[in-house]
Amino acid sequence: MATMNSDGSVNTELVVPEVVIRRLPLYVRVLTQFSSQGNSVISSEQLGLQLHMTPAQIRKDLSYFGRFGKQGRGYDVSMLEQQLRSILRLDRAWNAAVIGMGRLGRAVVSYPGFAPEGFNILAAFDINNDIVGQNISGLRVQSISRLATAVKKLDIKIGIVSVPIDHAQEVIDALVESGIKSILNYAPLSPKVPDSVNVNSIDPVLSLQSMTYYMK
Numbered sequence: 001m002a003t004m005n006s007d008g009s010v011n012t013e014l015v016v017p018e019v020v021i022r023r024l025p026l027y028v029r030v031l032t033q034f035s036s037q038g039n040s041v042i043s044s045e046q047l048g049l050q051l052h053m054t055p056a057q058i059r060k061d062l063s064y065f066g067r068f069g070k071q072g073r074g075y076d077v078s079m080l081e082q083q084l085r086s087i088l089r090l091d092r093a094w095n096a097a098v099i100g101m102g103r104l105g106r107a108v109v110s111y112p113g114f115a116p117e118g119f120n121i122l123a124a125f126d127i128n129n130d131i132v133g134q135n136i137s138g139l140r141v142q143s144i145s146r147l148a149t150a151v152k153k154l155d156i157k158i159g160i161v162s163v164p165i166d167h168a169q170e171v172i173d174a175l176v177e178s179g180i181k182s183i184l185n186y187a188p189l190s191p192k193v194p195d196s197v198n199v200n201s202i203d204p205v206l207s208l209q210s211m212t213y214y215m216k
Contacts, residue, residue: 016064023061024084026051031081043074090118095156097123099171100163101131101141104186108162110137122154127167144171148178160184172199 030050034042044055051058062068065087068080085091096114098105101124109121124139125147126132132143142150150156159175161168161183168187175183176197185191185201193199 014064020061020064023051023053024088027058027061028081028084028088028090031077031084035077035081040077041074042077042080046074093118093120094158095120095122095154096158096160097121097125097147097150097154097156098160098162099125099144099147099175100161100167101126101128101134101136102162102164105160105162106136108160108186109139119158121160123150123156125150144174147174151178151180156180158182158184160186162186165189 027047030047031042034046044058047053047058048055062080065083068075068083082091096119098108098121101109105124105126109124114121121139124136124141125144126141127144129143132141134141157180159172159178159180159182161171161175163171165187168185168189169191172183172185172191172193176193181197183191183193183197183199185199186203187201188203188205190201191199
């Protein structure tokens with residue numbers, strides 16, 4: 001991923017570790033909270049306390065994208081939030097589609113937290129003819145055979161996969177063939193995709209299994 005220099009130019013040589021990219025939305029969340037409380041400046045120490053990280057790690061993360069703060073003065077909350085939103089491309093709206101309208105898919109399309117953050121779920125799909133045609137949370141469920149047409153018509157950039165594991169790979173293949181480059185995958189598998197496609201998989205069971213290690 002290209003990064004932004006302090007003068008606004010683009011640095012195409014520096015590769016940012018994925019773990020750093022995944023932390024940036026956490027920084028944005030804390031900055032938004034600080035801004036809503038009327039705070040105009042925040043230090044790396046304050047950010048560290050909120051995120052259970054060291055100030056040094058925060059400064060290192062942010063240094064990939066330029067120089068934002070001044071020593072002894074901290075970071076301008078509004079400016080840093082705006083810059084990080086721009087880096088993450090959160091300064092625009094993104095259209096998404098959900099494939100798989102079982103219990104999980106229905107919960108996803110009915111969740112009210114996506115739209116305020118700029119993620120608009122505009123379409124829902126399923127392969128079950130008993131579900132196709134239903135209206136769920138204001139969306140008319142379409143056959144997955146119409147996926148490519150809807151992606152183009154609605155300018156959909158993100159696919160959300162909430163199908164059983166047996167169908168997950170073929171659904172992801174269909175998304176890739178439709179031109180989708182970003183996929184949020186709830187199915188418990190590691191899908192095969194081209195290098196140009198980014199897949200973020202969420203498996204609550206794995207999270208629970210890792211938690212039980214600490215229950216001694």
